[in-house]
Amino acid sequence: MSVDFTLDLRGESCPYPVIYTLETLRDMKKGQTLQVISDCPSAFRNVPEEVVKHGYTMAQEPVKNGQEFSLFIQA
Amino acid sequence: MSKVKNLYSTWFGNYWSPYLVMVMAGILSAVYFGITHTVWAVTGEFTRLGGHLLEFVGMDVSGWAYFDLVHMNGTTWTRTDGWIVWGMFIGALITILLSGNFKIRMPRQKRRYVQGFAGGIIAGFGARLALGCNLAAFFTGVPQFSLHAWIFIVATGAGTFLGAKLVNTRWWKGKPVLKKGGSLQSVKQGKNRQPIFGAVLGLAYLALIVCFYATGRTMLGTAALFGAAFGILIERGQICFTSAFRDLWISGRATMTKAITLGMAVSSVVTLVIILVYGLEPITKITAPSTLIGGLLFGLGIVMAGGCETGMMYRLMEGQVVFLPVFIGNIVGATALAYAWDHMGVYNLLVKSGSPVNLITAMGPAAALMVTLLVLGVGFAVAAYWQKNYRFGVGFKKGDATHVR
Numbered sequence: 102m103s104v105d106f107t108l109d110l111r112g113e114s115c116p117y118p119v120i121y122t123l124e125t126l127r128d129m130k131k132g133q134t135l136q137v138i139s140d141c142p143s144a145f146r147n148v149p150e151e152v153v154k155h156g157y158t159m160a161q162e163p164v165k166n167g168q169e170f171s172l173f174i175q176a
Numbered sequence: 177m178s179k180v181k182n183l184y185s186t187w188f189g190n191y192w193s194p195y196l197v198m199v200m201a202g203i204l205s206a207v208y209f210g211i212t213h214t215v216w217a218v219t220g221e222f223t224r225l226g227g228h229l230l231e232f233v234g235m236d237v238s239g240w241a242y243f244d245l246v247h248m249n250g251t252t253w254t255r256t257d258g259w260i261v262w263g264m265f266i267g268a269l270i271t272i273l274l275s276g277n278f279k280i281r282m283p284r285q286k287r288r289y290v291q292g293f294a295g296g297i298i299a300g301f302g303a304r305l306a307l308g309c310n311l312a313a314f315f316t317g318v319p320q321f322s323l324h325a326w327i328f329i330v331a332t333g334a335g336t337f338l339g340a341k342l343v344n345t346r347w348w349k350g351k352p353v354l355k356k357g358g359s360l361q362s363v364k365q366g367k368n369r370q371p372i373f374g375a376v377l378g379l380a381y382l383a384l385i386v387c388f389y390a391t392g393r394t395m396l397g398t399a400a401l402f403g404a405a406f407g408i409l410i411e412r413g414q415i416c417f418t419s420a421f422r423d424l425w426i427s428g429r430a431t432m433t434k435a436i437t438l439g440m441a442v443s444s445v446v447t448l449v450i451i452l453v454y455g456l457e458p459i460t461k462i463t464a465p466s467t468l469i470g471g472l473l474f475g476l477g478i479v480m481a482g483g484c485e486t487g488m489m490y491r492l493m494e495g496q497v498v499f500l501p502v503f504i505g506n507i508v509g510a511t512a513l514a515y516a517w518d519h520m521g522v523y524n525l526l527v528k529s530g531s532p533v534n535l536i537t538a539m540g541p542a543a544a545l546m547v548t549l550l551v552l553g554v555g556f557a558v559a560a561y562w563q564k565n566y567r568f569g570v571g572f573k574k575g576d577a578t579h580v581r
């Protein structure tokens with residue numbers, strides 16, 4: 102899978118992961134893939150939920166790496 | 177062995193359902209009231225901590241009316257309210273370590289520290305002005321059928337609306353780093369030792385609780401036990417009272433709103449049963465203009481800070497450094513209110529005209545429960561509709577926020 106953009110949000114807490122992710126996706130072209138790296142525990146749940154609700158798709162399962170994780174989202 | 181591992185990862189590898197967690201917290205807080213005749217609350221103790229700090233630097237606070245109101249007897253280690261707070265910190269830390277999720281997390285945007293401190297002060301001041309935060313004036317206030325809780329909730333909702341507008345401005349939120357292409361994360365090697373520390377801490381804390389009971393300090397033991405249970409629950413459920421309001425205004429997420437509403441409904445039923453069976457007096461706080469203004473400030477402050485006095489606790493234990501200035505801000509704000517209470521006429525201006533109103537005394541237990549459940553039910557339905565139809569950037573307007581469909 103090729104990733105078009107990466108948003109490194111490590112250290113950011115709620116609500117900024119959701120806001121940044123939705124803003125970035127809004128400016129991307131349909132079909133492009135965004136990788137979001139975060140270590141905010143709440144974001145592991147609320148970012149995928151909000152992304153799907155707003156009509157985007159999760160391109161693959163989240164990848165966990167210790168206390169950090171990557172989400173892959175298709176615009 | 178693998179069965180044990182599976183069980184472990186079910187409990188600590190994943191977060192728990194917020195609905196289940198809030199129902200359990202609702203039941204536990206009602207039982208805690210039945211045993212100790214006090215409610216699950218935290219900011220009263222923050223105010224006392226502020227008072228002790230002032231005493232420590234040599235100030236005489238014995239004449240401050242607010243400290244009389246919240247009773248400064250003993251130290252934080254000899255008060256049930258103290259052990260609720262420390263129990264929550266320790267309980268949350270235990271499960272964070274058991275799930276190996278502790279990490280020092282520093283925000284890249286340095287402005288977050290200032291925002292957190294400012295928000296913490298406003299939230300601490302507002303919560304104490306209303307005589308309680310999202311717990312005593314909200315999650316444990318509604319089940320006590322105290323009218324002030326409902327006014328506080330509505331005011332908090334309005335405050336979070338202002339807060340959401342503020343944090344969505346460009347100068348407040350800042351810009352994230354967006355890079356082209358993918359990014360491979362270096363996979364961390366080595367075993368995570370955090371669960372061992374978590375287990376040791378858990379056992380040590382258990383020994384302390386047993387010691388409280390063994391030496392006849394039953395109430396302290398109960399507070400320490402319930403405090404830890406509350407800390408574990410809110411951490412495992414990632415319960416966020418700030419999110420319950422703020423996310424409605426931002427992206428329309430209502431998961432927390434619904435979970436907390438459900439928890440309050442369950443807690444109301446159990447609390448009423450306990451009140452009637454044991455003949456207890458419900459804890460009723462003053463309903464006054466201060467409730468409204470306090471709620472408004474509290475709502476604004478928690479969104480600025482990114483967490484309320486409760487959510488801040490487990491986030492700080494997770495290693496989210498930004499919540500340290502929030503915690504300090506909470507204590508500063510609460511102490512400032514304690515000063516302004518009589519020294520600057522806040523009590524005479526905003527509180528004196530009010531009186532405690534309880535729904536049970538006003539309309540009888542059956543009607544009080546019916547009305548409470550009805551309003552909570554309507555709230556739940558509105559939240560569900562909101563979640564389905566509200567979108568980031570456009571709100572309820574038809575058409576899409578996304579260019580995609």
